[in-house]
Amino acid sequence: MNEEAEPAFPGARLAYDLAGCLRFYSRLPVPALPGEGDPHAVPDFRTLPRMLPLAGFLLGLPGAGVLLAAWGLGLGPFLAAALAVTAGVLVTGALHEDGLADVADGFGGGTTPARRLEIMRDSRIGAYGGVALMLSLALRIGALATLLDRVELLAAPALLLAAALSRSAALAPLALLPPARADGAGAAVGRPSRRTLATAGGLTLLVALVALVLGLPVPGLVLMLGLGLGASLAVTALARRMIGGQSGDVVGAAQQAAEIAALIGLLAAVPA
Template sequence: MSWLSRRRADLLAGLGLLTRLPAGRSRRGTAGGEDESEDEIDLARSAWTWPLIGLAVGAASGGVAGLLDWAGMGRLTAAGWAMAAQVLLTGGLHEDGLADMADGFGGGRDTARKLAIMRDSRVGSYGVLALVLALLIRASALAGLAHPVTGLAVAGGLGRAAMAGLLGVLPPARRDGLAAGMTRVPPMALAAGLAVPVLAAGLTLPPSRAAGACLAAIVAAGLVAGLARRQIGGHTGDVLGACAVIVEGSVLSVLAL
């Protein structure tokens, strides 16, 4: 597989994982990259594309808020529609992870029970509360931004970079599942994934705002990582998705100050 083909496969893998956009019919290969063939995609290697996809999804949904605000709709209502657009683009993947993590961490007595609850498709009271609060915080913070496209793009990029960062610092909490196979993210892919949204923040925001956004992302991701390590001993796909939502909300809140 050529260098360009690998990059294209990475992008398809990232789009297929993080959005509901059509990403072709490439066959998924091993998460760690063994025995790759021309039509295989490697989820672990695609980590460098996650922040790019987060930037694009954030810019698109922020554009919805900006357009509706320009049309005369109230900012909070426009921000609510922007959140709806984002959920449509991502299929609510990260929000689903947040709800599952909240239910598991809040209702499980031990690690095994927490992981079992997180795998249950039903949503409990902790999950509902987490979803409501996450949407409320993000929508209200977005409504307070003068430039919603920039703000939501940076927040989305940093949120997806945090997902890649968690893969680098936490072991998988269970032996099966999609995230369990992504234990060997290539160092260059991880470095690129972390650098892209930081560069985007530096280029689009004033220095103090960019620094505040990056610091908020680091603190929020660190808190999620520490909580996941204490609760279940590592990461799952739900933890990664929850991390993206929590980091995004934290960055938007700081930008709205």
């Protein structure tokens, strides 16, 4: 784990955590850093998520770049938004979408916590999961396309902020709930410390400040932050009631809900 690695350069601990976030949350080939130790070890979520907002920002860059390129080529708002969301899914390997589908199937099809957890472990996608995936993609593409239509190039920093914010907000289940199963990913990675959560929150506000400088309106930023966190807390409360805790799938569902809510929140503050 990163806390045990011997730092080889100034800021090494933060760099190790950033690299760990990028490896865990994406398919990017991130090489081992000097002095990092085993880059494939189980991540230590007591400290690693402090760099998650920055990692989310970086993971949003391919989608933002595709969005700007497609818009510049005159492909229109819908196709540009669809291509941008596709780029994001490819970068992450549909990690969060997979969690959302599993949660939808488990919560929708199970009648007891044990049965819900059993369904969530099934690799097959059922009707609830399929509908959840379709709605998630449609809502994100629709929100981005509408933003392009209203604010044009400012949709790119909005996408970057949503990518950073949603991943920070998705820490809520890990911070507030116990693992739903003793042998799951939620139990293996550990619980973020208060200092880790504070650092992640501070970096999220820093990304929001960058978006503000780039031209996003203050009311929109406030709604993005508030609704994004609120959506994640709603998923957290639902997970507590349905399975009595959190899992990796719940975190993925929280991220999807937070990203959708953040983009819609910004739309609500931008005149049609």
